[in-house]
Amino acid sequence: MTSVNTFLWFDSEAEQAAEFYVALLPDARIVEVTRNPDGSAFLVALELAGHAISLLNGGPGHRLTDAASLQVIVEGQAEVDRLWAALTADGGEPGPCGWLTDRYGLSWQIVPSELPKLMSGERAAAVGAALRTMSKIDLRALRDAHDHG
Template sequence: MQKIKTFLWFDGKAEEAAEFYVSLLPDSKITHIERYPDLGPDAPGTPGQVMTVDFELAGQAYTALNGGPEFSFTPAISLMVDCDSQEEVDRLWTALTADGGEDGPCGWLTDRFGLSWQLIPAEFNELMSGGDQAGKDRAFRAMLGMHKLDLGALKAAYEGR
C-alpha cells in the first residue's frame, strides 16, 4: 500500500478526469468511486453525486474529489511522466492538450481540467545526468526554447550538432 497519495480537487469533473487519465497510461485503473451521502441541507455535495474517485496511474494511487469551485490547480504542482520514447511524449502531449489543454514551456502543459503535467523523455534525463557539462548546458538551453520536448533536437544540442 502506498503511504502518500496525491489528492486532486476538481469542480464537478473528478470522475471524467480520472476516466481520461487512466485511459492514457498502462497499469492504470479506477479502483473505487464514493458518492455524497444524504446528510441534510447543510452537508456538502449533492446526495448521489460522485464525491471521490480513487484511481491508479502507472501503478501510483490518486484520489480525485469533487470539492466545488473554491480551489483550482496551479502550475506550482504538476504530474511528471518519464516517457519511454518521443512517440509516447507526442501521444500524451496530443491527448492532454486536446479539448482546451494548453502548451507550456520546457515540456510542461496544462490539461483541460487545469492540471499541469511535465512530459519528459527518459533519455533526456539520462543526458542531463551525464558527465559532459558543456553538453548538458547546450541541451538545457535547447530545452528552454521548446514547448513539447523534441528528444532528437535535445540529443543534437547535447552532442554539439
C-alpha cells in the same frame, strides 16, 4: 502502515478526469468512486502506473495550478507525442519545457526517460538551453544539442 497519496481538488469533473487519465495511461485503473446521495462522484481513487491519486469534487474555490504537476516518464518521442496531443486536446494548453495543462486544469510534465542522461555531463548547458526553447520536448533537438552543443 503509512502510505503517500496525491490528492487533487476539482470543481465537479473528478470522475470524468479520472476516466480520461485511466484510458490514456498504461497500467492505470479507477480503484473506487465514493458517491454523494444524488449519485454524483464525491471522491475518485485511481492508480496511474502504480501511483495512488485521489480526485475530489470539492466545488469552486481551490484551483489547480502549475505549482504542482504529475510527471510522466516515457520511452521515446512517439509516446511524448501521443500523450502531449491527448492531454492538450479539447482545451488543454502547452507550457514550457515539457509542461502542459490538461482540459481539467491539471498540470503535467511529459518527459522522455533519456532526458536525465542528456542533461548530465559537459554538454548539459547546451541541452538545457535547447530545452528552454521548447514546449513539447523534441528528443532529436536535444540529442543534437548534446552531440554538437
